[in-house]
Amino acid sequence: MMREEIVQHDVAVVGGGPAGLAACALLVSRGIRPAHVTGVKREMRDPRTAALMQGTLPILDTLGLWPGLLKAQSAPLWTLRLIDETRHLIRAPSITFDARELGDEPFGWNIPNATLADALREIIPDDAVATYEGLSVTWTEPRDTLIKLHLSDGRILRVRAVIAADGGESRCRGSAGIKTYGADYRQQAIATSFGHSLPHHDCSTERHRENGPLTTVPLPGNRSSLVWMDRPDEIKRLMALDDRTFAAELERYVGGELGAVSDIGPRRAFPARTMIARQFAAKRTFLVGEAGHVLPPIGAQGLNLGLRDAKAAAWLIADALAYGEDPGGAEPLTAYDQARQRDVVPRGIGIDLMNRSLLSRLLPAQAGRVLAVGALAQIAPLRRAVMRGGLGIGH
16 A cells, blocks of 8 residues: 555546446547546456447447447347247247338447457557556545545545446445445346357347346357346356357257357356446536446347446536536536436336346236237337337437
């Protein structure tokens, strides 16, 4: 532990994941030199991918990352299928959402999280950010005109605003006194990738099962990413399998369409839950990414929302500084909270209800899901409206 040292900055970004890196890059693009507290580096690279939708990709375009080289390492999502593989008494019809119903662009592109994070790091010049590498914020002290960030090495940063992208257990959120609500589902999920002998045809498939969906999302070539949700004991069993046995288990579910499964990538397990902040900004703190919302991996909303958080926070802070106003004052905090409430909360509620309907043994819940999916399958205008909403266009 080093002796206490106080350093001043206009704004700090806390968190080294894609949402935090995007916030840094967006601030730099507006001529601001933020402090960046990266957090402790993970030993394992993130095996997850993000299906970034058309409403989110312009953020990467703003940073010069899209289409560019990033596109070559991504796969388009032209169709999204929902298949009911539950053994419920009432089962929903299968439904396919086709991007061609809306125009000549795919729904979005599936991008490996680690690839996206690497690309964001590369575009931020070393001298454009004051980096506090490998450190975390242990707690913050919000004051009237500034907020103090206490770092894990004993240093203190005095800043006027903080973008908190420090994850679901955010210390910044706790210090700001922001409460959360949500649910633990007694589910976990495995994220990985795999090779397969048959083409995926740019189609992402969610197989809805009693204990959670099994979702495959296209990657370049004959390869897909996987999110497999199930009971914690089943996830523990699957994580203990060697790659060959895990591939055989997975092939039982997807082999009919993707063929022989092989070349399993690194696997990581994580809890599935819903957590949404009751406020997205308070006491000079803007919550971004999982600091503000953690959603089950259904419907590809998590990082799309996180990148939109990053843009909204960075733009409001940059505008305030450009006009000589307080970047952590009441006006930008309120504007951010209201905007993110409108975007995040309805999506969070919808995903929560979908997951609960899969887990429920009650006939009314099952019937409600069947009617909803059936309506989407049969009513084209409703289906197109839902597709447009899922793309996040206009945020």
